[in-house]
Amino acid sequence: MEANIQPSRGRLIICHGYKGFKDWGMFPHVAQGLANEVDVISINFSHNGVGADLLEFTELEKFAKDTYSKDLEDLAAIIQYSQRQDDTSVEKPVFLLGHSRGAAVCLIYALEHPEQISGVLSWNGTANVDLWTEENKAEMRAKGRTYTLNGRTKQNMPLDLEILEDMERNVERFDIVGRISEAACPITLIQGTEDGERGIQGSKRLIEQNPAIKWIRIPEGNHTFGSVHPFKGESQPLRKAIEASLQTIHDMLE
Secondary structure, three states, X not given: OOOXXXXXXXXXXXXXXXXXXXXXXXXXXXXXXXXXXXXXXXXXXXXXXXXXXXXOEOOHHHHOOOOHHHHHHHHHHHHHHHHHOOOOOOOOOEEEEEEOHHHHHHXXXXXXXXXXXXXXXXXXXXXXXXXXXHXXXXXXXXXXXXXXXXXXXXXXXXXXXXXXXXXXXXXXOOOHHHHHHHOOXXXXXXXXXXXXXXXHHHHHHHHHHOOOOEEEEEOOOOOOOOOOOOOOOOOHHHHHHHHHHHHHXXXXXX
């Protein structure tokens, strides 16, 4: 029996979150699971701190300088490169899926490039780009560098003043809640009922500003939909998140 191979109808780019990387836990499984109607590209941001082995934080000096502006430049480069690889004269629709901080990057990019993006899926996304404590920010200003503990690896990961300065230079640009009413493409928030309160309140604020946003709640889903690293298999919340995403992408393609 010959396989029935369907041509791709679009492209999906998956963006990891803070202290994440493309091969963390669920992401390879998610990428494979979503490669139904679309080609899937899962990316590492250039300053996420992961080195050549792809599974360890060995480039902490890069992590220390991982700004939103750099992430947006990375995403732009990936989109431009992928479009150049198309073997047809018709550009395929591009969809973005971001987890946590990655969702914020996706939303900002979509707001800035409405002609490029056909839809955004936010997996437990953050609506506020400021992820750092007041103590972190005070130490950045006083010493030029602070540290954040990675609970999984137990590494103290550096954060340089450059990160804070990037946010302060781009207050209006990075104001997702304030700008979300301008969104030209469909947006779907896929969020676990057990995600953090900050994330849930952020979703409520986004929908208040743009009622057209779709909000899908995943029962018993935490911030990673029950996924850990190394990957231990598909949890029920992760299966539901993938199914919701497949349906969302299908609907956006229609």
